[in-house]
Amino acid sequence: MAAIIQTRNLRFSYPAAEGVTPVVLDGVDLDIEEGSFVAVLGHNGCGKSTLAKHMNAILLPTGGAVYVDGMDTAGEDRLLDIRRTVGMVFQNPDNQIVANVVEEDVAFAPENLGVPPAEIRQRVDDALKAVNMYGYREHAPHLLSGGQKQRVAIAGVIAMRPRCVVLDEPTAMLDPIGRADVLRTIKALNRERGVTVVLITHHMDEAAQADRLIVMAKGKVAADGAPKEVFSQVEELRKVGLTVPQTVQLLWELRQEGCALPLDALSDEECAQALYTLLTS
Secondary structure, eight states, X not given: OOEEEEEEEEEEEOOOBTTBOOEEEEEEEEEEETTOEEEEEOOTTSSHHHHHHHTTTSSOOSEEEEEETTXXXXXXXXHHXXXXXXXXXXXXXXGTOOSSSHHHHHHHHHHHTTOOHHHHHHHHHHHHHHTTOGGGTTSOGGGSOHHHXXXXXXXXXXXXXXXXXEEESTTTTSOHHHHHHHHHHHHHXXXXXXXXXXXXXXXXXXXXXXXXXEEEETTEEEXXXXXXXHHTOHHHHHHTTOOOOHHHHHHHHHHXXXXXXXXXXXXXXXXXXXXXXXXXX
């Protein structure tokens, strides 16, 4: 599968404060395959949100390059094409909602892209159905729950018909129910519609549901692979200040006591099965 986003020796520093210019991204090389579901995990300050903002040219590299479907993000003449290809959803949905009615908010971006009115109507309905918010199309966004607002924000991006959606910690401000709703929406967007998804998160359980997990630490890629592969590297992740899902932690601690257990049982069911197999063998 071809890469829809590529970073090549990507470096980035924010403007200097008092003569100090800290490096936020330090030589990041990544290929994000079209149609994939990728999670980017790391502590605050590790560079993951800065990386996300490079994926649709909100930020531009201070070194190296970023390519979106082969387009260099540094090329100003391709900016609109880049943002049509990669849509962004941010942490706080209130910062993305601009209208007083849900369907008008979802229509905002297509209208600004010059989409014909009849097609806008179809896109809005399609996007709201995709996030299970069609029944709320005439509601006021400020009366919705946090999870519902975030799904409306996602619908607004879907209505642009991007091939890739980058979500920068979209569940950070939500309760567990809202988090679950948004995560289901993200997974359906990827698996049912084939949209490439890049999910920036600090939640282990969210990262575990992706097809690929990239761990960021101090502006570099610290680990990259399938979640089962990455989370089995318990000691390496501890060195960069990260924990692992509770299932893996339990199995790892039992392994330290001499139990022959795998470290790739991420789900509760897989962990229970591994323990059952150990106890009955």
